[in-house]
Every structure is written in C-alpha cells, then in structure tokens.
Amino acid sequence: MPELLFPLDSSKKFEDQEKVGHNRWHPEIPPVATVKPGTSFRVDCREWFDGAIVNDDSAEDILNAPLLTVHKLSGPFAVEGAKPGDLLVVDILDVGPIPMEDSGPLAGQGWGYTGIFARNNGGGFLTDQFPDAYKAIWDFTGQTATSRHIPHVSFTGLIHPGLMGTAPSAKLLATWNKREGDLIATDPHRVPPLALPPEAEHAVLGSLAPSEFARVAGEAARTAPPRENGGNQDIKNLSKGSRIFYPVFVDGANLSLGDLHFSQGDGEITFCGAIEMGGFIELRVDIIKGGMETYGVSENAIFMPGNVEPQFSQWLAFSGTSVTLDGEQRYLDSHLSYQRACLHAIDYLTKFGYSPEQVYLLLGAAPIEGRLSGVVDIPNSCSTVYIPTSIFDFDVQPSAAGPFQISPGIGAPRAANR
Structure with missing residues (x-):
C-alpha cells in the first residue's frame, strides 16, 4: 500500500486531526507533505461538511448546512521540483469509501447522502x-447504492473526487477575487x-502561522466553483x-483534494x-517541465478518464x-436548455408515482x-439528459398500458420552512 500521507481519525473533527487541511484557496497555505515526482501516496478525505449531515x-441538517465551512480538503501536497509553468500529472490509482467500517456516523461508513439545498442557503440548478x-x-x-x-x-x-486542484499564485488569486x-x-x-467572496469566518488554513491568519483568511478564495486550477469541477468520470x-502556478504545485462522491x-x-461521502484516494504524481506553454494548458486542466465506468x-x-417556462425565447442558452431537459425528465418520472423531489435527487x-x-441552430440550443433504464426495478418506457405505479415509500425528507 502507498504511504498514507494524510490520515484522518473518524472520531475527531477535521480541525482536530494530526495534520490539518484547509477549506480555502491561497498560495501561502503551507503544504502538509512534500513528495518526489513518480511517488505514489494515499490520502484520507472527509466528506465536504465534516459530519454535519447525518x-x-x-x-433539517441540509436546511442548516454550514456552507461557510466547506470544502474540507486534504493537503496541500508539494511536489519536489514543480515550478510555475509546469504541468502536474496526477494519476488516480484507487479511490473508495472509508475502509474497514460497515456502518458508522460519518458519510462514507456504509452510507452517503444527496441534498436539495434551500434557495436561501446555496440553492441549486433548479432552485426556482x-x-x-x-x-x-x-x-x-x-x-x-x-x-x-x-x-x-x-x-x-x-x-470519484469532486474537487482536486493546485494552489493559485497571488496574481491569479487577485484575478479571481476581482x-x-x-x-x-x-x-x-x-x-x-x-x-x-472571501470569508474569514470558519476559514481553515492548515498550519499557517497565527500572525498571518487574518490577512490570508481575508484574501483566500472559497472552494465552491471550478477555476483555472481545476478545483470543484465535479466531473464524475475522474475515477480510478x-x-x-x-497547471502549476506556485513552487511545488501544492495539490489539494476532497469532496469524494460515491x-x-x-x-x-x-x-x-x-452521493457525498468520506473515504480514501491513492495518487501518483509527476511533472512535465514547461508543459503549460508546450501544450497550451494555461487556464484549465485536461484529463484522460479511467475505464471503470458502469x-x-x-x-x-x-x-x-x-425557451423559458413562461415561453420567452432565449438565444442559444445551453444552461436553460439543460434545465428544461431535467424538468422534462422529472415530469415524466412523477407519472410512475415518485414525487418531483425524489426524481430531482435521483438525477443528481x-x-x-x-x-x-x-x-448552432439559432435561436434554440438543445440539451439532453440520458437516464439508464436498468437502474429501475420496473419498466420506465412509454407503453400503451400506461405508466407502472410504484409506491414512493417514505419519500424524501423535507425540512420545515423558516
């Protein structure tokens, strides 16, 4: 087994661990370890809310989810010899839930969760x-599952890891914030x-010196969106x-990761x-010197997916x-057309007995x-949503007999409005 460079004790909170990670992006967050090119290593990861969801x-826990605390990232890991302008090569050798546990209080110990976030606390793609x-x-x-x-x-x-990326330079960080x-x-x-925007409250900055904490916390970028460094891309194909x-923007590259998904x-x-969970990931890292200019990879990550997809x-x-729900024509709005495709899928599957919220959760x-x-066909873009039919234990195809009626069971829990 590769050396475990970032262990997590499931009985302790993220900030109380032997090695403390971070939940903001900043070039001055110190690395937790330095590895040589060609090295393989193992990393434990906590789910993004560190046990707040039960x-x-x-x-109610989703309604009150502490968004200022996320994401709880493992790292950074410096790679010896990496310099700005290089490409950092990361191979995912293995990834899985928290091992050696059949069940437990943390997501990843035999279970995980999906949430629809309230409009006033994060929202979502279909929050309206x-x-x-x-x-x-x-x-x-x-x-x-x-x-x-x-x-x-x-x-x-x-x-797969929903989030992985390198540290920004001070210049790049300023660009993001501006x-x-x-x-x-x-x-x-x-x-x-x-x-x-940057938010110092609940910032976790690894082993940064206390004297620098207030300044760095006030500058550090939130980890929610994907950016030039990779980050929270949520690409489901980035698996084993x-x-x-x-791209490498600072000496050592300073790779961080987390937000594992089942x-x-x-x-x-x-x-x-x-399906959010904690778990482990095994990586191997290498460097392509000057690779950013050589391959034109200046503001994005590129990847080769593995071959373990179902x-x-x-x-x-x-x-x-x-076209909006009230009939307004938009010009080649692919974001809108994907929303409409998802809504059409939700409308369809409710005919079999599911609630709209159950289907929305399922599509995520x-x-x-x-x-x-x-x-390209003005004015309408066309987006499509493909649902594998074998995930259901009944026939979801249209037929002359009409939709088969299932029992929706206890349904998806809903938080009380506040």
Missing part, C-alpha cells in the same frame, strides 16, 4: 422550482448570490485509472447532487430547448449523462 429521516431543503440517504452494498428515500432504484457507483467581486456587484442582494494534467449525475444538479446498454433520453445522484446536443 443518517436520519430529517432534512425546488426552493426547499430535502435529503436522501443512500446505503452502500459493495459498489451498489440504494435508498430508502427513493425506492425501486439501484445502481453501481462511479467513485472578477467575482465585479459579478457580485451587478446584483449584490441576489438569492442565491452570484458568487461567493484517470490521469489529470493540472456516484453523481452529470451536472450535480441539486448542488449537493452527488456499462449501460439502454437509456431513456429527454431533450430541452432554450444516479449516473445520468448530460449532453449539449445542438449549439
């Missing part, structure tokens, strides 16, 4: 249609907000066997749309175009495929 039949907080708990049996909150469904998980601040200024009171090439649909549409042979697909957690099917 295995029960209530969604789903403004309230809901939750689904998923149980793991080997590689299979099932839920008491969304019955008649099971599927194989494609486990452009996101300018966006916020266009509608500063919007709910949900247009972006998340994947190779990722990250499964996810393309887009992670409920915001906490994946195989599906039959799909039911739904399409959407860039199950291995659905989202595609931009047409982006």
Whole structure:
C-alpha cells in the first residue's frame, strides 16, 4: 500500500486531526507533505461538511448546512521540483469509501447522502422550482447504492473526487477575487448570490502561522466553483485509472483534494447532487517541465478518464430547448436548455408515482449523462439528459398500458420552512 500521507481519525473533527487541511484557496497555505515526482501516496478525505449531515429521516441538517465551512480538503501536497509553468500529472490509482467500517456516523461508513439545498442557503440548478431543503440517504452494498428515500432504484457507483486542484499564485488569486467581486456587484442582494467572496469566518488554513491568519483568511478564495486550477469541477468520470494534467502556478504545485462522491449525475444538479461521502484516494504524481506553454494548458486542466465506468446498454433520453417556462425565447442558452431537459425528465418520472423531489435527487445522484446536443441552430440550443433504464426495478418506457405505479415509500425528507 502507498504511504498514507494524510490520515484522518473518524472520531475527531477535521480541525482536530494530526495534520490539518484547509477549506480555502491561497498560495501561502503551507503544504502538509512534500513528495518526489513518480511517488505514489494515499490520502484520507472527509466528506465536504465534516459530519454535519447525518443518517436520519430529517432534512433539517441540509436546511442548516454550514456552507461557510466547506470544502474540507486534504493537503496541500508539494511536489519536489514543480515550478510555475509546469504541468502536474496526477494519476488516480484507487479511490473508495472509508475502509474497514460497515456502518458508522460519518458519510462514507456504509452510507452517503444527496441534498436539495434551500434557495436561501446555496440553492441549486433548479432552485426556482425546488426552493426547499430535502435529503436522501443512500446505503452502500459493495459498489451498489440504494435508498430508502427513493425506492425501486439501484445502481453501481462511479467513485470519484469532486474537487482536486493546485494552489493559485497571488496574481491569479487577485484575478479571481476581482472578477467575482465585479459579478457580485451587478446584483449584490441576489438569492442565491452570484458568487461567493472571501470569508474569514470558519476559514481553515492548515498550519499557517497565527500572525498571518487574518490577512490570508481575508484574501483566500472559497472552494465552491471550478477555476483555472481545476478545483470543484465535479466531473464524475475522474475515477480510478484517470490521469489529470493540472497547471502549476506556485513552487511545488501544492495539490489539494476532497469532496469524494460515491456516484453523481452529470451536472450535480441539486448542488449537493452527488452521493457525498468520506473515504480514501491513492495518487501518483509527476511533472512535465514547461508543459503549460508546450501544450497550451494555461487556464484549465485536461484529463484522460479511467475505464471503470458502469456499462449501460439502454437509456431513456429527454431533450430541452432554450425557451423559458413562461415561453420567452432565449438565444442559444445551453444552461436553460439543460434545465428544461431535467424538468422534462422529472415530469415524466412523477407519472410512475415518485414525487418531483425524489426524481430531482435521483438525477443528481444516479449516473445520468448530460449532453449539449445542438449549439448552432439559432435561436434554440438543445440539451439532453440520458437516464439508464436498468437502474429501475420496473419498466420506465412509454407503453400503451400506461405508466407502472410504484409506491414512493417514505419519500424524501423535507425540512420545515423558516
């Protein structure tokens, strides 16, 4: 087994561990370890809320989820010899839930969760249609996920890190803060907000010296969006066997990671749309000197997915175009057309007995495929959502007999409005 460079004790909070990670991006966060190119190592990861979400039949924890605390990242890991302008090569050798536990209080110990976040606390892709907080708990049996909150469904998980990236330079960090601040200024009171500015409250900055904490916490970027360094890309295909090439902006590259998912649909549409869990990941790192200029990888990561994806042979697909729900035509709006495709899928599956919230949760957690099917035919873009039919234990195809009626079970827990 590769050396465990970042251990986590499941009985302790993230900030009380032997080695403390971080939940903000900043070039001055000290690395927890330095590795040589070609080295393989193992990292424990805590789910993004560090145990704030529990295995029960209530969604009050989702309603009150502490968004200022996320993401709880393992790292940074410095790579010896890495310099700005290089490419950092990261191979995912293995990834999985918290090992050696059949069940326990932390997500990853035999279970995980998906949440619909309340509009005033994070929101989601369809927050206008789903403004309230809901939750689904998923149980793991080997590689299979099932839920008491969304019955008649099971599927194989494609486990992956939702978040991995290198540290920004001071210049790049300033660029992020400027452009996101300018966006916020266009509608500063919007709910949900247009972006998340630096926030010192609940910042975790590893072993940074106390004398520097206030300054760095006030500058450090939130980890919610993907950016030039990779970050919270939520790409479900970055699983075992994947190779990722990250731009390097600081000496050592300072790689960090976390936000492990047991499964996810393309887009992670409920915001906490994946099946969130803690676990472990094994990596190997290397360097391509000067690779950013050589390959034109200056403001993005590129990757080669692994070959462990579950195989599906039959799909039911739904399409959407860039027309709003009240009939307003938009010009090639692919974001809108994907929303409409998702809403069409939700409308369809409710005919079998599910609630709209159960289907919304399912689309975030199950291995659905989202595609931009047409982006040139003015004025309508076309987006599509592909749902593997084999995840259901009943026939979801249209037929002359009409939709089979399932029992929705106890349903997805909903938090009380406040």
